[in-house]
Amino acid sequence: MLEIFKLVFFNYKFFTLSVIIFSSMVITLLLISEFIFLEPYFVTHIPSGSELGFILIVVLSTLSALVIPMNIFRISHFKNSKQKISGSIFGSIMGSAAGACSCGPIGFAVISTFGSVGATATAFLTNYETPLRLVSIGILIIVLITTMKAIPIECKIK
Amino acid sequence: MNKKGAVLGIIVISIIVGVVASMSSSTNETFDVDMTRTHGSISTAMGSPILGDPLAPVTIVEFGDYQCHQCHNWFVNTKPMIMRDYIETGKVNLVFVDFAFLGRDSPKAAQATYCADDQNMYWEYHNSLYTSQESKIDNGWASSERLKAFAFNLNLDMELFNECLDSEKYSKRVQYNSQQARDNGVRGTPGFFIVDSDYNQTQIGGAQPFSVFQKILDSMI
Numbered sequence: 556m557l558e559i560f561k562l563v564f565f566n567y568k569f570f571t572l573s574v575i576i577f578s579s580m581v582i583t584l585l586l587i588s589e590f591i592f593l594e595p596y597f598v599t600h601i602p603s604g605s606e607l608g609f610i611l612i613v614v615l616s617t618l619s620a621l622v623i624p625m626n627i628f629r630i631s632h633f634k635n636s637k638q639k640i641s642g643s644i645f646g647s648i649m650g651s652a653a654g655a656c657s658c659g660p661i662g663f664a665v666i667s668t669f670g671s672v673g674a675t676a677t678a679f680l681t682n683y684e685t686p687l688r689l690v691s692i693g694i695l696i697i698v699l700i701t702t703m704k705a706i707p708i709e710c711k712i713k
Numbered sequence: 714m715n716k717k718g719a720v721l722g723i724i725v726i727s728i729i730v731g732v733v734a735s736m737s738s739s740t741n742e743t744f745d746v747d748m749t750r751t752h753g754s755i756s757t758a759m760g761s762p763i764l765g766d767p768l769a770p771v772t773i774v775e776f777g778d779y780q781c782h783q784c785h786n787w788f789v790n791t792k793p794m795i796m797r798d799y800i801e802t803g804k805v806n807l808v809f810v811d812f813a814f815l816g817r818d819s820p821k822a823a824q825a826t827y828c829a830d831d832q833n834m835y836w837e838y839h840n841s842l843y844t845s846q847e848s849k850i851d852n853g854w855a856s857s858e859r860l861k862a863f864a865f866n867l868n869l870d871m872e873l874f875n876e877c878l879d880s881e882k883y884s885k886r887v888q889y890n891s892q893q894a895r896d897n898g899v900r901g902t903p904g905f906f907i908v909d910s911d912y913n914q915t916q917i918g919g920a921q922p923f924s925v926f927q928k929i930l931d932s933m934i
Contacts (some may be wrong), residue, residue, distance in 0.1 A: 589783055589919045595929065600922040602790045658781035658815055659901040659919065666814055678816055678850040681782070 559625075559706050569624040577620035580651065584612045587655050611650075611688040618695035619647040625702045633709045642698040650691030657681045753906060753914035755897050757808045759886045761826070762835050765806035771933050773805060773926075776812040776894045776904040779822040779842045780850050784903045787920035788843040794923040795930075804934050809839060811887050812894035812902050818855035821878070823887040825860040828877035832869050841867060909933040 564570045585591045585599075590609055592598045601609050622643040630640060655661055657677070665673040680687070750758045752772045760774075773795070777784040799805035811826075813819035822842055829838030841863050847854040857878060864874045877883070894904065898916070905917040907929050915929050 589786075589921075592919060592921050592925070595915060595917060596925055598922060598925055602786045602920065602922075604789070605786065658778060658783050658903075661901075663814065663901045674816060682849040682852070 556703060559703050562706070563625050563628045566628070569628055572627065573620045573624045576623055577616050580619055580647070581613060581616040584616065584651060584655070585609075587659060587661060588612060588657075589659065607685065611685065611692065614692055615647070615650040615688060615695070618692060618699065619643070619650075622695050622699050622702065623647065625706070626698070629702065629706060629709065642694055646691045646694035646698065649694070650688050653680055653684045653687030653691070655680065657684075752808060753908035753912050755810070755906060755908075756893055757810055759889045759893075760808045760810035761839065762830065763806050763808055764836060765800040766803040767806060769800075769803055769806040770910045771799075771805045771930060772908045773807045774906040774908060775807060775809050776899045776902060777809060778811070778813050778815045778819050778902045779826075779846065780815045780819050780855060781902040782846070782848060783920040785843055785846045787903050791920065791923045791926065795926055798927070799930055805930060810893055811890040812899060812904065813887055813891055815902075816851035818851050818853075820884070820887050820891075821857060822855040822860060823890070824881060824883040825864070825874075825878055827883040827886060828874050829864060829867070829869060831873065831877060834867055834869060837867050838863065838869075907933060 564573060582591070586593070588605075588608060590599060590601060590605070590612075623640070626640040626643050657680075662677045662681070665677050667673075669676070748758045750756070750760075752774050755774050757774060763772075795805070795807075800807060811820075811823035813823045826835055826838050826842070829835055842855070845854065845859075845863065853859065860878060861871070861875060865871055897906070899918075901918060903920055905926075906914050907917065907926075908914040913933070915933075917925060917929070
């Protein structure tokens, strides 16, 4: 397992990609979910009752930062099926969209633009934020496991 | 001449009846508000009663939706400290203005608070809505039946409350408030404006922690 991580992330391109994915996802999601505020002052806080939401965001961002570069590594080195990356992208997008709307500026923009359809979509993503994030984490874990099993086999074949 | 007199009489009576009818129907829709009340750029005339000392030098104008979970977070985590350190000490007062955009039950919940206000129970009803808020939008926790149940629990006159809520007496008031939010650039809830007596105002977006409010309030008092 450690060998596979070394194989992928000791390559500075994939390591940099991983850092970029993690930092951009975690900062964006923490901003949207109001764990970080930039105005009128920069401030971070975790309100009581929101601890689980914070943990899910960090886990989701970490898994995305591992799984997406590993699948890009597979595609670039083994010219493997590009479908392999779809699971990781789908899991990351679904986890990011869950709870992104809510009552903040994104939710307001969606409702203002799409009316009742936007309100229904916003309500769905807000109401099922935690289950959707858990499902997306589950998808990313499955993709991570299958990727870690596949890379040694593909290395031997090559 | 008699015919003309009769026709003229009918016209005059019709006009009088029309005027009386229109006056009586408009009486049903009038409510006791100070239409000149503003805080900075915001018309708070149709908003909540003032919480705290009306003569306090600083006012917090809160735009909120009763179905918004971040508004609930602010209500639970930040507002109690503002109440303790600023509102109960007479340094600051607070006005709540509805920005009911999240779901179909949001405007009805906002209207219900003004029906409670008719019986001088605005803030009690407001607090009961936020303490009873459920995490899911439009799942029925703020349906008309539940809104009436909240009123019942506060021992409100149910005949008056039900008539007020069912007739949508305060529908336009809530719409007016939501328009105030849009006009003042509020893009989500909760949204705050802190306004001092010189009409300087600072906008705060989101359920920010007490430390942010403390810093701004202390600089304005």
